[in-house]
Amino acid sequence: MTTPPPPVSEPDPSALTCPGDKVGPCAACQRKTHKYGSGGSPLCQWCMAAAQEQWGPGVRYTSTRP
Numbered sequence: 033m034t035t036p037p038p039p040v041s042e043p044d045p046s047a048l049t050c051p052g053d054k055v056g057p058c059a060a061c062q063r064k065t066h067k068y069g070s071g072g073s074p075l076c077q078w079c080m081a082a083a084q085e086q087w088g089p090g091v092r093y094t095s096t097r098p
């Protein structure tokens with residue numbers, strides 16, 4: 033099991049470590065995340081993890097499956 037994501041009012045940790053002008057809302061939950069520029073993602077890390085579970089390990093991150 034993974035840790036449940038914090039409330040969407042909490043920014044993604046990546047949003048705290050990147051320049052402020054690279055921060056934007058997650059495409060799925062509107063949480064603040066590192067959206068633009070190098071290393072950015074349209075999804076926050078929690079939505080990305082969920083998407084990768086759906087799409088399978090082809091999305092670079094391999095999750096353990098039963």
Ligand SMILES: [Zn+2]
Binds near residue numbers: 076079080
């Ligand atoms: Zn999200």
